[in-house]
Amino acid sequence: MIEQRLVAESGRREGDESEADDAVIVRRSHLEPEVFAVLFRRHASVIKRYIARRIGPHDAEDVLADTFLEAFRQRQRYDSSLVDARPWLYGIATNRLGRFRRTELKQLRAMERTGIDPVLVCFTDRSDARVGAKLMSQRLAGALGRLSAGQRDALLLIAWAELTYEETAAALGVPVGTVRSRISRARRALRDALGGVDPTAIQEGSFHG
């Protein structure tokens, strides 16, 4: 059954056939809603990871569920010419993350203050990772928190969701040119924040005690 094969390949794309399958899956789900679960099993893993990186694991499951529920509600509006549903799903997830903006900013400010990544501590107790990244992570987190929401969303869809500029534009519902300018400004802000710090030197130094 196609569904069993797709479950086994959950979360991985494997070329033209699976790209076509997203649109087919959504289309089939119009009359067979349960088929939508295939889309969940294929993409939920990476999307949850993106969400968890942004706001931490505590609320990630709720946002993930909201994302796919909203996608299910909107499935009949899905553009079936888009064979890959990831930009669509990431766009919905990013929109749902808007309600957790304060949570995200709080975590970034905490990271700027202490150098400890409050999201990462939930997943690992690698003390060397915390210490080694102290100065970089502080400045990077602070700069991320000071970006506008639009710049931050665009930048993180590129960096953490691994979307292209075109896919990011589709996800955010803005022109590609807008994405390019937001990314450019965001990266400039991050570079300015990191200015004067050699990330490589800091990391190596920490491992040598």
Next chain:
Amino acid sequence: MDEMSLLKAMRSDIPRPDLEELAGAESRLREAVIARRGSMGDGRFALRSWWPRPLLRLALPAVVVAAVAVAGAGVGLVSKPAALNPPAMSVADAANLRLAAAVNATVHTSFRLKVSTSLPQVLEGEYDPAGSKGYLRSTSAAGEVWEFRIIGDDGYLRSGPRSGKPTFQKLTGVTGFPIRGGVNNARGGSPTVDPAELLRALESRGRVKDMGPSGSGANAVNTYVVSTDSASQDGQRTESTTVMVGVDSGKVSKIVFNAQVAGHDPLEMTLEFSGYGLVVNVERP
């Protein structure tokens, strides 16, 4: 390492969840799908009248369209699945598909909406399903205004005299218009109806009968009747939904719900759709 590499390093430390860690979210998705389609699992449209509370005297258990039954792990949406090699289509199947096409066309556009019941108040407003925004409003003969606005997940309720500065009560967690899905209803929340969901529920397992065309010119419509009979603790319930689809527009123009429960007064609710594609502007109070 430049700033992009550093950002990517932040992400790479976060492990990808396995299927077991996703089970909770998947279960909630399934529950919500079932709740939305199958909270009417007994064949009735669970109380989803989105009238203001005074009008809820009218709203009783169920009205309207036969619902989708939950079948195993999934939810059947139409009376038979879209078969790969369907046999010759019956008249009923053809009617079902034509109705589904009209519903699909309607839920993908904004519209003006008028809702009336046997009570004196008529609610009028506009709704944009795609933008999750809209409003309904009524004014009583005594000048009392009732209004409900939906903007995304927020709802705003106004009730009071027409004169003076209007005050709104904000309701959070209102998804859709006014409350999307049956989850809140199942949890004892305020009864509501979402016009888009109500339209989608027409793609149902009820018997669809094509009553043929009527009217002429811009007023020409095709009429369909969706009927269900069921038994409940209240007694035998008969529900009939008449749906009119504009010949020119191909969209639903009117829905009339009728429900008759043994020993109770008949229930009737009418929704009229017009102004398709209008720009819906809703000001956040």
